[in-house]
Amino acid sequence: MKGNVQKKPQISELGEFGLIEHLTKGIKLINPSSKKGVGDDAAVLEYPDKQIVVTTDLLLEGIHFNLIYTPLKHLGYKAAVVNFSDIYSMNARPKQITVSLGLSKRFALEDVDTLYEGIYLACKNYGVDLIGGDTSASVTGLIISITAIGESGKNDLVYRDGAQINDLICVSGNLGSAYMGLQLLEREKTIYEEDPTTQPDLSGYDYILNRQLKPEARKDIIEILGDLEIKPTSMIDVSDGLSSDLLHICKNSKVGCKIYQDKIPIDQSTIAMVNEFHLDPVIPVLHGGEDYELLFTIPLKLHDKINSLSQVSLIGHICKEEEGRYLITTQGSSIELKAQGWNALKDT
């Protein structure tokens, strides 16, 4: 948030209905399943031959985001995309979202427009309709609650509980970069707070900053797997960190796992940042979270098929539950996986 917002138009002049009208006036519904959007007591959908998936996320200022270094447009984009990611991780496609906002007095109409620009851009990029929502004043801070609805063919859904012994564990893209982006932003914030005349030095860090501030959901991976007729046995998106999210799969599937540190994909710029911070690289990779990569398991017989994909890494395999859940480090030692992912309830 920039300091001087007084001269911008005031939301109170519009009122709740006026604001909703203002924010949603240009909407054109693009999905056949979106029958009626904003403007009545409820939106109307129709999914005659599909299964419908529903997910919801609550994002709170001071807990999930810090407006000191998060541009509102990026925040809107990310708020939508993290919900799309949950839909993709069911092997489904996002089609609709509702957006509810709580706005404290310090937000002007222009700010809300900027936030919505990001939401609309995400909707456009992922082919999703904004079909409803709620807008309210808040006592303090910004509140964003998004519910996303998606579709899949009747037998296409992939759950967390289907991993089988000997399945391969796969992950898309690379891990730890969003976490290192956050560390960088936090460091620059601290420097700025100590001396507000300094300018944050963020040049050359575009990749990890983008991963933190403007993540993408792996729509492309779902499409590639579909084209190759690979249906994972289980899948989740890496939002809380590899360790926590892989444990979700293992617990729900009642299996163990073994993953190998040297197989876990990590970007060069992430490694550089890890070194700059003198961190153990295991931390961002296992517990970083917010990468929104897809973590999934496939039968061993699909090894060659999946191995041909440059966007996917094989990082280990599923074993019996009694064999435990371990990371084998580059040095050959075993670390038991623990749910140390980002936990908004413990943070405050």
Added chain:
Amino acid sequence: MKGNVQKKPQISELGEFGLIEHLTKGIKLINPSSKKGVGDDAAVLEYPDKQIVVTTDLLLEGIHFNLIYTPLKHLGYKAAVVNFSDIYSMNARPKQITVSLGLSKRFALEDVDTLYEGIYLACKNYGVDLIGGDTSASVTGLIISITAIGESGKNDLVYRDGAQINDLICVSGNLGSAYMGLQLLEREKTIYEEDPTTQPDLSGYDYILNRQLKPEARKDIIEILGDLEIKPTSMIDVSDGLSSDLLHICKNSKVGCKIYQDKIPIDQSTIAMVNEFHLDPVIPVLHGGEDYELLFTIPLKLHDKINSLSQVSLIGHICKEEEGRYLITTQGSSIELKAQGWNALKDT
């Protein structure tokens, strides 16, 4: 909120996943359309021959509710019911909800359990499945975001934009009671704040207090209309006040209206309270809001059919847009309807 919450179990001991597990462990899905509920990245629904309606509401402490006089169980019940009401006002039936909570430190596990008791009771009473949600810490106050999903037959939905000239305007139950309940609670709060040794005197006011603290959605009216094969031409629930909500119908339908003060149903205990507060009775009736009664229009030819229903009052008729939108008072004067309903964005 009671004062001493320190000795209750702490939510932080459970963590986010533990809390969700704790809150949802007893759930049994009852609707055939609910295929999979809490426990994966998304819930799964199936609606082969139906239209689906989706609505969402964000409730914020200090804006929409005051925990000084709102018991948490009532709050949970109301938070769910107001969403069901939006579904009924589409002439649909609620089937699923997702519940997201933001919890500040002062809430103990017992508090959240009590809130959920109310949500589950509402779900039970209305035949709705809780299928998902999100739980987070909040910096200040309690945040409740609910999305409700409902179903209707393909041609059964009723929108706000179908009112026709000469249609009768109908409302269920009575109006203004929730507003007078709120006035009473606010008065007793002020008295208590001035002298904390006083006990609030709420005896004999059960009806209006219940209307404010534990409203019901008019499921019964939707069932009766269905049984009588009456499909309204337009419908909305009275959440912002008769004036605001009737204006929504008129604006969306591009029509005018005339309603009569002496036809508007008002309960005896509401009148008594209006007199005690020396209020103009037009205020709670037109602008009170939160009654969650159904306001709808039907063709003139259904006059006798609707007139036989004790739960429904005929309060006026739809006219041409150029004739305006007016309340005719008991004294015979005309008051132009204005959207002065409760506006959470202007309040703060």
